[in-house]
Amino acid sequence: MEDKIISIIGSYDKDPERLMDILLSIQHEFGCVSEIAVSVIARELGLSEVDVVQTRSFYHFFTVEPVGKYAVYFNNSVVSMMMGMQDVMNEFEQLTGIRIGEKTNDGLVSLHTTACIGMSDQEPAALINNVVFTRLNPDKAKKIFEDMKAGIPVEDMIGDTGDGNNAHPLVRAMVSNNIQKAGPVTLGDYYEGISLKKALQMNPKNIIDEVKASNLRGRGGAGFPTGLKMLFCSLNEGDKYVICNADEGEPGTFKDRVLLTERLPMIFEGMTISAKGIGAKEGILYLRYEYKYLRAYAESVLEELRSKNMLGKNILGTGFDFDIRIQSGAGAYVCGEESALIESSEGKRGEPRNRPPFPVQSGYKHKPTVINNVETFCSIVKIIEVGGLWYSKLGTADSAGTKLLSISGDIPKPGVYEIEWGMTVNEMLEMVEATDVQAVQMSGPSGLCINPTQFDRKIAMEDLACGGSVIVIGKQRDILKDVVLNFMEFFEDESCGSCVTCRSFNMILAKQMKKVVEGHATRNDLKNMKEWSKIIASTSRCGLGQTSSNPITSTLANFPELYEARTVDVAYQSDFDMDKAIQEACEVVGRPARVPHHN
Amino acid sequence: MSEKIKFTIDGKEIEAEKGQLLVEVAAENGIYIPVLCHWKGVHPAGSCRICTVKINGRFMASCTTPVDANMVVESNTPEIQDLRKAIIEMLFVEGNHFCPSCEKSGDCDLQGLGYRYQMMVPRFPYAFERRELEASTPKIFLEKNRCIFCKRCVRMIKDEEGRSYFAFKGRGKHLEINLDTKLAEHMSEENARLAMKICPVGAILRKEVGFETPIGKRKYDHVPIGSEIENLQN
Ligand SMILES: Cc1cc2nc3c(=O)[nH]c(=O)nc-3n(C[C@H](O)[C@H](O)[C@H](O)COP(=O)(O)O)c2cc1C
Ligand code: SF4
Ligand code: SF4
Numbered sequence: 139m140e141d142k143i144i145s146i147i148g149s150y151d152k153d154p155e156r157l158m159d160i161l162l163s164i165q166h167e168f169g170c171v172s173e174i175a176v177s178v179i180a181r182e183l184g185l186s187e188v189d190v191v192q193t194r195s196f197y198h199f200f201t202v203e204p205v206g207k208y209a210v211y212f213n214n215s216v217v218s219m220m221m222g223m224q225d226v227m228n229e230f231e232q233l234t235g236i237r238i239g240e241k242t243n244d245g246l247v248s249l250h251t252t253a254c255i256g257m258s259d260q261e262p263a264a265l266i267n268n269v270v271f272t273r274l275n276p277d278k279a280k281k282i283f284e285d286m287k288a289g290i291p292v293e294d295m296i297g298d299t300g301d302g303n304n305a306h307p308l309v310r311a312m313v314s315n316n317i318q319k320a321g322p323v324t325l326g327d328y329y330e331g332i333s334l335k336k337a338l339q340m341n342p343k344n345i346i347d348e349v350k351a352s353n354l355r356g357r358g359g360a361g362f363p364t365g366l367k368m369l370f371c372s373l374n375e376g377d378k379y380v381i382c383n384a385d386e387g388e389p390g391t392f393k394d395r396v397l398l399t400e401r402l403p404m405i406f407e408g409m410t411i412s413a414k415g416i417g418a419k420e421g422i423l424y425l426r427y428e429y430k431y432l433r434a435y436a437e438s439v440l441e442e443l444r445s446k447n448m449l450g451k452n453i454l455g456t457g458f459d460f461d462i463r464i465q466s467g468a469g470a471y472v473c474g475e476e477s478a479l480i481e482s483s484e485g486k487r488g489e490p491r492n493r494p495p496f497p498v499q500s501g502y503k504h505k506p507t508v509i510n511n512v513e514t515f516c517s518i519v520k521i522i523e524v525g526g527l528w529y530s531k532l533g534t535a536d537s538a539g540t541k542l543l544s545i546s547g548d549i550p551k552p553g554v555y556e557i558e559w560g561m562t563v564n565e566m567l568e569m570v571e572a573t574d575v576q577a578v579q580m581s582g583p584s585g586l587c588i589n590p591t592q593f594d595r596k597i598a599m600e601d602l603a604c605g606g607s608v609i610v611i612g613k614q615r616d617i618l619k620d621v622v623l624n625f626m627e628f629f630e631d632e633s634c635g636s637c638v639t640c641r642s643f644n645m646i647l648a649k650q651m652k653k654v655v656e657g658h659a660t661r662n663d664l665k666n667m668k669e670w671s672k673i674i675a676s677t678s679r680c681g682l683g684q685t686s687s688n689p690i691t692s693t694l695a696n697f698p699e700l701y702e703a704r705t706v707d708v709a710y711q712s713d714f715d716m717d718k719a720i721q722e723a724c725e726v727v728g729r730p731a732r733v734p735h736h737n
Numbered sequence: 738m739s740e741k742i743k744f745t746i747d748g749k750e751i752e753a754e755k756g757q758l759l760v761e762v763a764a765e766n767g768i769y770i771p772v773l774c775h776w777k778g779v780h781p782a783g784s785c786r787i788c789t790v791k792i793n794g795r796f797m798a799s800c801t802t803p804v805d806a807n808m809v810v811e812s813n814t815p816e817i818q819d820l821r822k823a824i825i826e827m828l829f830v831e832g833n834h835f836c837p838s839c840e841k842s843g844d845c846d847l848q849g850l851g852y853r854y855q856m857m858v859p860r861f862p863y864a865f866e867r868r869e870l871e872a873s874t875p876k877i878f879l880e881k882n883r884c885i886f887c888k889r890c891v892r893m894i895k896d897e898e899g900r901s902y903f904a905f906k907g908r909g910k911h912l913e914i915n916l917d918t919k920l921a922e923h924m925s926e927e928n929a930r931l932a933m934k935i936c937p938v939g940a941i942l943r944k945e946v947g948f949e950t951p952i953g954k955r956k957y958d959h960v961p962i963g964s965e966i967e968n969l970q971n
Contacts, residue, residue, distance in 0.1 A: 177919075186896075188904035188917040195906045470908070487905065492783040492801035635886070635905070635912035636784045638824055642831045645910045646861055666860075673823050676796040677786040 140178055142167060147182045154183045155503075157193050157485030161200055162466055169204040196487035196634075197468030198252065199427050206241045206248030208286045211265040215254035215389040216579075216624045217546045217609060222275065223262035227251075229276040233283045247286060253471055253628055254389035255428040258546035258609070259316045259553050267292045268430045270313055303399045308435040315396050316553030319569070321540040322532070324516040325396075325556045330403050333522040334448060337411040338456045345415035346372060349518060351526030353538035358383055358474070358511035359581065359605030360681070361537075364518070367508055371416045371498040374506035378418040380409050380460075381483070381502060381509040385426045385467055385474035388582035389628060390607030393542035393554045394512040398425075398432050401516055402439045406462060408515030410449065411522055413460045416508055421462040424479050427469045436464055471632040475680050476509045477501075478634065489634045490680035513542055513606075533559035536600040543597075543604065545570050547579075548612030563593040563602065567610065574613045577697070582607035583625035584685035586692040587617070618700055619655045622689045626651045629686040640683030643674035647690060658715065659705045668694060742806040746790075747813050759799040759810065760788050769963035770812055771821060771850055773828075773937050774887035775800040782888040787824050787850070790817060818854070825850050826859035833868065833882040834938075840947060841939030843955030847885060848938075849962030868913070874921035876929035877941055884914040884940040894932045896920055902928070914940065 146163045150156035160179060164171050171194050180187040194200045199211075212218075212227050227249075231237055234247050241248035257263035260272035269292045271282070285295045299305040300314040320326060337345055350365030371378060382405060386394040397405060409421045425433060440462055443449040451459050465483045467473050473482045477491035480502050501507025517539060521529045530538045537559035546552040549570045557566070563578055579587050580597075581604045588595070588602070595602050611617060626648035635641040650667050653659045671687030678684050694701060724730065740755040746768055753762040761777060763770045773785035783801040790799045791811040799812075811817060828834075828847055836842045871879035890903040891914075902924065906915040924932075932941045952958070 184898065184900070186900040186902065186904070186917045186920050188906070188915045189901050191906055191915060192904035196908050472908075487908070492781060492798070494801075494803065630910050631908075633909040635908045635910070636782075636888075638784065638786050638827055638831070638885070641886070641909060641912060642827050642861075642864070645864065649862065670823075670861075673820060677789045677798075677820060677824065679783055679786075679798070 139168070139174070143175055143178045144182060147179060152182055153485075154185055155485045157183070157185075157190070158465065158468060158482060160485075161190075161194055161197075162468060165200050165468075169207075169209075170201045172202060172204075192487050193485060197427075197470050199469035203241075204245070205250075206246055208247045208266055208292060209250065210247065211250045211252040211255075212238070213253070213255045213257065213261065213263050213265075214251040214624075215258070215628065216583075216621055217258040217390060218254070218261040218263060219624060220547065220615065220620060221261035225276050226262050226264070226274045226279050229279040230283070233279065247283075252428075252469065253632065254387065254391075256386055256392040256395045256426070257313065258390050258392055258544065258607075260314055261546075265428065266295075269293060269296065270311055270431055271296070272312055272314075303435065306435055308438055309399070309432060311431050313395075313399075313431075315399060316551075317396060317400075318545075318551055318553040319555040319557070321556030321558070323520045323529070323540045323556065324401065324404075324513055324542055325554070326520070328401065328404050328519070329523070330407070331446075331448060333519045334407050334410055335454065337414050337522050338454055338458060340414075342372065342415050342417060345411060345522070348526045349415070349521055352517075352521040352529035353526075354514065354517050354521060354529065355537065355599060356511055357513035357517070357541070357605070358476075359388070359584075359603070361599045361603060364510060364514055367498055367510070368412060368415050370496075371506045371508045374499065377420075377503075377505045378413075378416050379502040379505055379507040380413045380416070380418045380421040381476075381479070381507055382409055382421070382423045382512060382515055383474060383476065383479060383509055384423055384429065384512050385471075385479060386429070386512070386606075387426060387471040387474045388584065388605055388607050389625070390546055390579065390582050390609045391544045391605065392546075393544040393606045395429060395432075396554045397512050397516055397542070398429060398436070402436055403443065404516050404519050405512055406439065406443055406449065408518040409462060410453070410460050411518055412508055412510070412515065414458055416506075418508070419459050419461070421460065422483055422502065423462060423464045424467060424473070424483060425464055426467045426473075430466060433464060433466065440464070470634075471628075472634045472680070472682055475682065478680070479509065480507065487634070489636050490682075492679060534596070534598045534600070537598040541597070541604065542606060543608050544606050545608045545610065547608075547610035548572070548575070548615070549610045557597070559596075559598045561597050563588070563595055563597065566597060566608070567593065570610065572610050575610055576613045576615060577611040577617055577621075579607070579609040579611060579621060581605050582609075583628060583689050584681065586688060587611075587621065587696060588692070589696040592696070617693060617697060618651070618704065622693050623648070623651045623655050625689040626686075629682070633682060633686070634680075637678045637683055639674045640678040640686065643670055644683075644686055646670065647674070647687060651690065654701060654704055656715070657704050657706075658711055659701075660709070660711045661705055661707055662709070664694065664701055664705060742804065744804055744806060744808040744810065746810040753804050755805060756803045759790070759792075759802045759804050759808075762804050763799065763812070764966045764969075767967055767969045768812065769966040770799050771853075771963060772800060773846055773850070773885060774889065776889055776893065776935060779889070779892050782892065785824070785828075785885065785887055787821050789820055789824075821850075822854040822856060823860070825854055825856055826861055828885050829856070830859045830861045830863045831866070832885060833866070839883065839939040840942050841883075841936075843952055843958045844950070845939055845957075846937035846962060849957040852957070853961045853963060871916050871918070874916065874918050874924065875944065876921065876924045876926070877916075877932060877943055879914065879916045880940050880942065881914055882940075883938045885938055886912060886914065887937055889935045889937065890914070890932055890941060893935055894928055896923075896928075902932075 355361040473488040478488040482488040630644040868881040
């Protein structure tokens with residue numbers, strides 16, 4: 139084992155900055171990163187063991203104990219649970235005789251949960267040894283378990299592959315693209331290489347000017363003007379980097395998955411154009427662990443581009459050098475935050491950096507770095523092809539262009555829809571043929587939960603901003619339990635833990651929310667939740683803590699009646715439930731589980 | 738490099754070099770902004786958030802913000818004072834702090850801030866997290882119940898080869914401070930002394946020496962925390 143580990147470390151040149159890849163390879167090889175492995179890595183890289191553990195323990199797909207031969211990671215995010223994941227998990231527990239978090243005695247199966255895996259359009263979904271299983275149900279669970287007992291390789295369990303590149307021999311996934319509406323930019327016609335050839339003939343400054351003229355704003359959520367970001371970066375001296383953020387972790391979003399499946403050459407082309415604009419020689423595609431099934435295919439696309447001389451040295455004979463490597467994540471939502479993503483790419487725990495400096499000043503390896511979302515890079519390609527002015531006329535004055543929405547939840551046709559910015563929520567709901575809508579969760583948990591009186595609002599940066607996730611919530615749902623509590627538990631797990639307020643308040647707010655859901659909260663608790671939400675939002679370092687109380691604040695504002703109905707109007711109410719606490723004991727002795735108490 | 742700029746903190750005009758950290762400029766000018774994670778000269782962590790101020794109307798951590806011309810900084814306002822008090826209360830409910838039994842009592846920055854901000858009882862529910870005591874190494878105890886994750890030890894205590902003795906483990910609500918017991922087997926006397934000194938609370942304690950400074954003669958036994966800065970200039 140030690141030899142194997144040493145050879146893995148050697149294959150990354152014993153470089154501590156490649157610790158993520160080393161840990162990923164070891165986890166893949168041995169099903170865990172054991173304490174022995176940690177000490178070998180520490181010795182070989184000249185780190186202390188706690189430093190290695192610091193990175194390992196940050197990412198939830200690294201384990202200390204070996205996972206089962208079949209490691210099942212159930213997606214327990216909102217949409218998956220709405221679509222019946224609980225039944226699937228129960229079935230697996232029944233079949234295997236173990237609980238979630240455990241492994242069967244024979245080591246065959248281990249059961250785990252994980253946050254959104256980017257399949258909200260085909261839930262309930264799970265990852266089994268990096269292979270995606272979608273549209274699960276208890277019957278399929280039975281079949282899968284039979285196959286496991288028969289020792290069938292997990293790749294052979296999937297049955298039919300999905301459409302488009304999901305059927306590519308290097309992908310072979312049962313995932314469907316669900317492209318419901320293509321628009322003129324990211325899902326429109328794509329002619330490989332046209333924009334790149336054009337850009338290579340342009341002066342770098344003109345590339346940046348063209349992007350500026352388009353008024354394109356970043357598609358990862360924050361909406362920063364892309365041209366300006368390139369400009370700021372280009373003004374710095376020395377080595378520079380271009381990073382594509384394919385971490386897509388916001389629950390309910392999956393639009394980058396579709397682009398990564400169908401538009402990879404376009405993404406890489408966009409990165410190359412951006413690199414030419416700012417003067418970078420190296421780029422990174424940071425691919426979330428959950429999309430590992432696309433990695434081999436992505437590597438092959440890179441190879442193909444190199445063979446066409448569209449990547450590598452002296453690109454298309456113009457003297458411009460640029461190449462891209464892929465960095466896999468290992469399960470941590472916060473790594474979608476740009477500076478956390480950079481830390482992670484350097485082999486560290488994904489802790490967001492303090493700002494200033496910004497990545498354009500000091501990013502990857504502390505060099506000026508442009509980091510953009512997948513969709514942003516695709517948009518750049520179209521802008522160079524057709525022109526910034528053309529692009530700027532799509533959408534609204536403040537939000538130019540089109541936006542890919544990942545729409546899921548209680549609708550007949552979940553999938554990706556490329557719309558022009560400025561569409562109202564009502565129009566959007568009509569487009570997806572939604573009926574009986576109780577609420578719409580815009581832009582995931584860090585966005586807002588809105589009620590029908592707000593459905594005339596526009597989907598645009600200046601009104602209802604959206605990074606991609608749109609979850610339509612039907613009348614039959616219990617918003618506080620199914621949505622808000624789920625989101626708060628997500629944040630309490632996914633906070634990096636560095637800021638006092640984000641670490642503690644997410645925990646406390648999740649607890650308070652549970653109290654509300656269980657009917658033990660008082661009016662005073664609601665007042666507190668509002669106050670405490672303000673503290674976490676104003677004192678946290680990064681966007682996670684600054685927005686993680688949004689599920690609570692937006693539902694308190696937009697659905698006060700749901701809280702009213704669940705809270706009691708007394709000065710104090712214990713969150714301890716005596717009846718529940720003694721229920722099991724009562725059952726054992728055969729007594730009715732009720733104690734007389736006063737309210 | 739050294740461009741002089743002017744800005745204000747709570748209305749007081751201050752002159753400083755552009756780019757200096759706000760929290761340090763404030764201290765040099767006799768204005769106390771509390772810190773738990775910051776340590777002058779060490780790369781800022783920006784994690785305790787207690788130095789939060791409002792700059793031109795926006796909340797920012799003053800330990801990670803370089804000063805710039807015409808900044809309008811609010812620090813000693815009721816809003817920010819309450820925010821800081823909330824953070825102190827938060828730290829008391831998150832960890833397990835039983836001051837009367839802690840060797841650091843009187844020298845502890847968290848306790849000192851509790852007094853300074855007149856914390857009576859935390860407004861938040863206690864977490865009652867169960868955390869361990871790491872006592873297996875020769876020079877120090879690591880009492881994880883008291884750690885407030887300031888990262889000072891992580892950033893500052895290294896061996897001769899630059900390796901860290903301390904690091905974080907986990908994330909979010911499972912975050913822990915972790916000590917490399919193998920390296921700590923050979924921790925030097927100076928490192929042990931320094932580690933205890935920089936730890937703002939009683940999480941890192943030296944073995945074999947206890948109560949070097951008797952209760953009653955400790956840093957904050959007679960003067961509140963921050964007075965060393967405020968008495969600088971009157
Ligand atoms: C907690 C958190 C998670 C994020 N996750 C993502 C993500 O998965 N994908 C993404 O593109 N941006 C994400 N972002 C935004 C990035 O920090 C960054 O703004 C973005 O990648 C910049 O690219 P853009 O300008 O093209 O949007 C996240 C931000 C935060 C605070
Ligand atoms: S806000 Fe939360 S996730 Fe962001 S740096 Fe602070 S603790 Fe980490
Ligand atoms: S042990 Fe002390 S110095 Fe280290 S992080 Fe915890 S509180 Fe800070």
